Amino acid sequence: MAKYVVSSSPHITSKNTTQRIMLDVIIALLPATIAAFLIYGLYPIFIMVLSVGSAVLAEWLFNLITKRQQSIKDLSAIVTGMILALNLPPVVPFYVPMVGAFFAIIIVKMLFGGIGRNFANPAITARIFLVLCWAGVMTNFVKPIDLSNGMNLFSYFENIVNIHLPDAITSATPLAAIKDAIAANSNPAAGLNALDMFLGRIGGSAGEVSALAVLIGALYLLIKRVIDWKIPVIFIGSTVVFTAIFFAKSEYVGEYIWTYLLSGGLLFGACFMATDYATSPKGLLAVCIYGIGLGFLTVVFRKFGSMNGGVSFAILLMNIVTPLLEKITPRIFGVKSKWVTNCQKIKGLFQKIGKKKSEEKEAQNG
Amino acid sequence: MKALGVEKGYIAIENNKPEAIKIMKEAANGGVEIVPLKTKYPQGAEKQIIYAVTKRVVPAGGLPAQVGCVVSNTHTAYSVAQAVFEGETLFKRAMTVSGDGVERAGNYWVRGGIPFSYIYETLRGEVPECITNKVINGGPMMGFAQADLRPVTAKGTSSLLFLSHKQFSEVEPTQCINCGRCINHCPMHLVPRDYERAVLRKDYAAAEKLGVMNCLECGSCSFICPAKRPLVQAIRLAKKEIRSRGKK
Ligand code: SF4
Numbered sequence A: 001m002a003k004y005v006v007s008s009s010p011h012i013t014s015k016n017t018t019q020r021i022m023l024d025v026i027i028a029l030l031p032a033t034i035a036a037f038l039i040y041g042l043y044p045i046f047i048m049v050l051s052v053g054s055a056v057l058a059e060w061l062f063n064l065i066t067k068r069q070q071s072i073k074d075l076s077a078i079v080t081g082m083i084l085a086l087n088l089p090p091v092v093p094f095y096v097p098m099v100g101a102f103f104a105i106i107i108v109k110m111l112f113g114g115i116g117r118n119f120a121n122p123a124i125t126a127r128i129f130l131v132l133c134w135a136g137v138m139t140n141f142v143k144p145i146d147l148s149n150g151m152n153l154f155s156y157f158e159n160i161v162n163i164h165l166p167d168a169i170t171s172a173t174p175l176a177a178i179k180d181a182i183a184a185n186s187n188p189a190a191g192l193n194a195l196d197m198f199l200g201r202i203g204g205s206a207g208e209v210s211a212l213a214v215l216i217g218a219l220y221l222l223i224k225r226v227i228d229w230k231i232p233v234i235f236i237g238s239t240v241v242f243t244a245i246f247f248a249k250s251e252y253v254g255e256y257i258w259t260y261l262l263s264g265g266l267l268f269g270a271c272f273m274a275t276d277y278a279t280s281p282k283g284l285l286a287v288c289i290y291g292i293g294l295g296f297l298t299v300v301f302r303k304f305g306s307m308n309g310g311v312s313f314a315i316l317l318m319n320i321v322t323p324l325l326e327k328i329t330p331r332i333f334g335v336k337s338k339w340v341t342n343c344q345k346i347k348g349l350f351q352k353i354g355k356k357k358s359e360e361k362e363a364q365n366g
Numbered sequence B: 001m002k003a004l005g006v007e008k009g010y011i012a013i014e015n016n017k018p019e020a021i022k023i024m025k026e027a028a029n030g031g032v033e034i035v036p037l038k039t040k041y042p043q044g045a046e047k048q049i050i051y052a053v054t055k056r057v058v059p060a061g062g063l064p065a066q067v068g069c070v071v072s073n074t075h076t077a078y079s080v081a082q083a084v085f086e087g088e089t090l091f092k093r094a095m096t097v098s099g100d101g102v103e104r105a106g107n108y109w110v111r112g113g114i115p116f117s118y119i120y121e122t123l124r125g126e127v128p129e130c131i132t133n134k135v136i137n138g139g140p141m142m143g144f145a146q147a148d149l150r151p152v153t154a155k156g157t158s159s160l161l162f163l164s165h166k167q168f169s170e171v172e173p174t175q176c177i178n179c180g181r182c183i184n185h186c187p188m189h190l191v192p193r194d195y196e197r198a199v200l201r202k203d204y205a206a207a208e209k210l211g212v213m214n215c216l217e218c219g220s221c222s223f224i225c226p227a228k229r230p231l232v233q234a235i236r237l238a239k240k241e242i243r244s245r246g247k248k
């Protein structure tokens, strides 16, 4: 009998665990959650509780029924629930987040094999599913509340089962305003205020409105090295570039760029959803293609699409392309890339041709 | 350098040992170049150190000599010097003994052929025996766990670790979350995640195609994995399987 524990090396491992990573993501989502509370009151928080609760319940039930090991303690269901809630309009009927969370966890995540195996980001897919089911509800955005009256924190609860929000409390999102501007060929930034958009005092999805809160969360993830800077930066950067290209003829290019940058969940999507581990590629080249593809599709959907939510469609599409991009594996240390060898071959070919030519010339001259 | 007919010699020292760098710089006096390197695992592996010092890349499956380099670790260099200049044969070596299980941890000159149990008893001091739960011949990342203390020191025994429960990890692996950390940390730019998947499918040919044979077994991938997947362990299995098939 062995006196000591015998196992294969390495004998030490890092302290990082799946649970720890998910906890970091939850912490990073808190600023956006707090912003939603400050802008719309308690109702979005109530929606988030429903969404997280349903997500965890769904995963627990699924594991129970299929007799798998319980996986809820890795906290990833909580992350999915939070992201979904932050992606919804601040005021939706109570069953919307519940249906969404069940869809995200059961259909998109668990049926494909659980954490790390989902084919697309669960929250994004659920959001798109909800838009298709309840288009009216999912495009009704309420006005920010006036915090100076404390009672306002409890506003919107009367709309808990209300599918049709009264016009008095709804507001157009900046993206919708921009779309109208494209049609009318007028200034997209008219009536929009950059500071309001940065802080989130606009209509929009609960967690996406405040660029500031999203950036604080993203910074935390970057410092903790939970996400890599490349995907968000390439995504946002290429969105800016493609906006400039697509609207080059318009006299309001500058306005299009900054309004697009600060609206429609671009920042939130780039930092929290495009970086989802399971559905983003890993190699450098693949990451570049992924990021640029995201930016390109976002602008295309926003300019030509009839629905709002270009970012979610772009992310869903690129998620689906990811398995293909994953085929581009990193170059093994010490193996020359095909590109280099091919270049050398071509160079050799040209040298041969050149030699032949000069020989021919010499023959002619001589 | 003379024996090899090379012009340039380097001594690489990790930059967390500034005193060693200083002393060696004075001793070398410009004869060989002292290169401080970032403290980074596994910098000491042959191909990695050649790249770090000279930026030359050893072709996959090739030998350092192909890019005109020979790497020798300090202990080998010392033994050669002893043999050539002092006429002393190799019968002892510097060895690191450490871990919670011994009181007098440190570096010692140890002769070959000493049983591990002797070293343990000599250095254990007051620490009770039950503290030691795992004995490793070698380093924490690549060393071999020992079942008991009967083996003896050999010329390759560079360190012995007597670890307590707290010091080594024993965690249940969970499902791979596809985070890509193993891929980003592999010094050979390999794809450990895909090898493990192939091994679980028993598809060793696929693992070979993805370059599993280039693995150094450095353990970085298993170390970093947040889901604690036994990645190198799977890779070792794949390599063994591929080798035995190649022989048939
Ligand atoms: S053990 Fe893992 S990290 Fe190290 S070379 Fe092999 S695959 Fe890469």
Ligand code: SF4
Residues within 6 Å of the ligand: B175, B176, B177, B178, B179, B180, B181, B182, B183, B192, B193, B224, B225, B226, B227, B228, B229, B231
């Ligand atoms: S580090 Fe672990 S969890 Fe991450 S991709 Fe590799 S095997 Fe999967």
